[in-house]
Amino acid sequence: MAHQLNKGKIRDNALKAxxxxxxxxxxxxxxxxxxxxxxxxxxxxxxxxxxxPSRFDLYRYTDNRLSPPCPPPIPCR
Structure with missing residues (x-):
């Protein structure tokens, strides 16, 4: 029987251990x-x-100078 018992030295009975x-x-x-x-x-x-979202992304989208460019408006017909 090859099994690691992790109980230290067996003194009395191997099967009981x-x-x-x-x-x-x-x-x-x-x-x-x-x-x-x-x-x-x-x-x-x-x-x-x-x-x-990271703190940098939140700052970037709240600040007008660093915000991404807006798409052109859709013309009304």
Missing amino acids: LVRSNLFRHKMERKKKGKGSYNRQAAKKWRDGFEQ
Whole structure:
């Protein structure tokens, strides 16, 4: 059995130490549907796709001298 137990030196029983190691820990699986399936982190992730404008961009568009040129007005008929 080649498994790292991370328990130090085994003094008494090797099988008991193996069962008490992280290999035999309970693994909790999160539900995908139904009760208990709500994922708070996923609810926030939709905001990550939107980029926050930098402070420089906000300054550039508020100052008249540095603003980008406006398109020509559309003539009325």
